[in-house]
Ligand SMILES: Nc1ncnc2c1ncn2[C@@H]1O[C@H](COP(=O)(O)OP(=O)(O)OP(=O)(O)O)[C@@H](O)[C@H]1O
């Protein structure tokens with residue numbers, strides 16, 4: 001058994017200069033504390049541009065926590081403290097001069113639990129474009145809404161009832177509504193926390209198609225509990241365990257020939 | 273006579289309860305015996321059988337006893353009135369029911385007297401005057417000999433009813449006792465029956481609140497009807513002058529100028545002052561609630577919230593003081609000297625502002641709880657889309673919390689409408705209709721106080737008008753609450 005931290009760091013060590021083109025986000029030596037509890041331990045990782053990065057790992061290992069660091073959603077939790085360095089396009093997102101509100105417009109998020117607003121389906125999707133003033137008129141907005149709902153694979157289901165409350169939809173529909181809402185703001189990075197956990201296979205494959213399509217322009221980070229999904233949609237995979245980043249590499253390598261025993265065990269279902 | 277002295281409603285209730293407790297124990301023992309050592313063979317656990325016996329022994333008997341106590345006067349009092357001379361019965365200046373109160377107090381005193389003392393009462397009550405006095409009877413009110421005689425009749429009727437009451441109540445208890453003990457068996461569904469009885473009691477408890485509401489209406493309605501027989505309904509409802517002439521009323525109230533009972537100035541004053549109060553309280557209360565819920569640090573919140581709530585506990589007379597000696601003069605000074613307007617200390621504005629300060633905590637504290645209760649996931653959703661905190665509050669939290677905030681505002685409004693002390697001291701008692709907030713004005717509640725505090729005769733049209741005002745106030749607040757509930761329900765449907 002090798003020493004955990006050194007191997008993790010070695011596995012995650014970036015091969016090239018983090019500020020070079022192609023790196024959308026870079027994290028260095030990130031620690032996250034909830035009060036006294038250390039939930040993320042010295043994680044360094046690079047999120048590539050136009051790439052899907054999958055976070056896998058057993059429940060409670062800190063995937064959501066780390067994901068929330070990437071758009072500073074952890075700021076909203078009083079007891080949460082983040083140390084280390086996270087950069088977006090070379091700029092430190094935890095710098096004093098950075099407005100977390102603007103950051104979150106660039107780094108969008110789909111939450112683990114669907115959380116539609118108690119407003120109409122239309123207003124839910126229109127929320128981001130409206131507050132950021134992305135459209136000039138109603139026709140523009142209508143277009144964004146239709147496109148977002150189409151990409152989230154639910155336009156046909158809801159096109160006739162756009163003024164019904166989003167909270168009246170089924171769990172899976174709500175999840176897709178939240179995805180539509182997130183992509184309507186056209187973020188540069190999209191963080192998705194188990195976006196397909198309540199979806200049937202058809203909707204899941206639609207969402208996976210969407211992720212693949214979004215990859216043309218954005219970078220995407222997806223947390224998933226499904227190995228197959230990670231293998232299907234991602235190019236890079238990070239395996240977390242107990243707050244450590246155990247292994248981060250090309251997805252094909254992680255799923256065929258992982259260098260860590262714990263990764264091998266997790267992927268083959270021996271624990272977690 | 274000795275035995276009859278024991279027969280009082282509380283004593284009977286105690287006996288019934290004692291029997292019920294005995295029944296409880298026996299029921300339990302019988303149920304355990306019926307199980308023959310195998311508890312699972314019982315349909316219901318022994319405790320339920322015991323409760324079943326307890327309920328059957330106690331409940332019917334106690335319900336009948338309560339009904340008896342409530343209904344007995346309706347039988348007894350007419351017997352007493354039969355003794356009253358015609359002149360007393362027909363007098364309109366001094367109603368017969370006031371005399372009956374004296375008679376009843378004598379009858380009550382008789383229960384504690386010895387037989388000799390009772391005899392003396394009818395012969396000439398002066399002999400036992402001091403004894404009556406000690407028993408709490410207003411001896412000076414006993415003006416004629418018919419009173420002791422009526423008291424005697426009432427006393428005797430009551431005594432004659434006692435054995436019947438005892439027999440009925442105890443009989444019921446014993447029947448329930450025997451019946452319920454007899455049916456204890458392994459398969460008896462005691463649990464279901466006890467549940468039914470418990471549900472019945474819960475229903476009764478919840479209907480007490482409803483019955484009280486009806487009781488209030490009932491208490492006001494007769495005098496209100498009497499008032500409207502003197503003053504026409506439309507004159508009251510649409511009259512523009514409130515100036516009841518206190519001298520002109522005769523026995524029937526015919527000479528009273530019914531045009532003096534115009535209700536409009538009073539409701540106008542009430543609504544105007546409450547409106548100003550809400551104008552002050554809603555923005556301040558709501559903004560402080562938003563600050564407390566969304567922006568303040570937990571430390572600040574834990575200090576500021578209780579302090580703000582202290583405002584709600586300050587007696588309204590203190591606010592009245594504050595209005596009278598501080599706010600009123602300051603406002604008058606400001607308007608007269610700075611703006612050159614004519615203003616006095618007592619005005620709608622003074623009362624409205626101080627009342628507004630008083631109801632701030634009602635708006636802020638409730639709204640704060642309601643905003644805090646909006647799920648965190650909605651805040652996350654909004655912030656995650658790049659909204660600022662203020663945008664999140666405005667677009668997501670306030671709409672989601674709106675029904676609750678509406679309820680808080682309506683609660684505050686009904687406080688404002690019902691408020692009396694501040695208006696008495698700060699707004700004056702002039703009933704008038706004017707849009708000028710610097711004028712004195714009065715409200716429904718203050719008018720009621722003024723009508724009833726003068727020690728007038730409660731049957732004059734002036735006093736009766738207080739009942740009409742009371743019931744109007746009741747209806748106004750009722751309509752407001754019903755309306756509020758409908759709004760709340762509408763939004764709740766939309767948001768769930
Ligand atoms: N708001 C919070 N306050 C305190 N501790 C927290 C909070 N959120 C998460 N944690 C703790 O941080 C650790 C990591 O939680 P996190 O939600 O990141 O796990 P996860 O990998 O997303 O798990 P899952 O797969 O079940 O979603 C857990 O031990 C959790 O108890």
Ligand SMILES: [Mg+2]
Nearest residue numbers: 063064112193
């Ligand atoms: Mg998670």
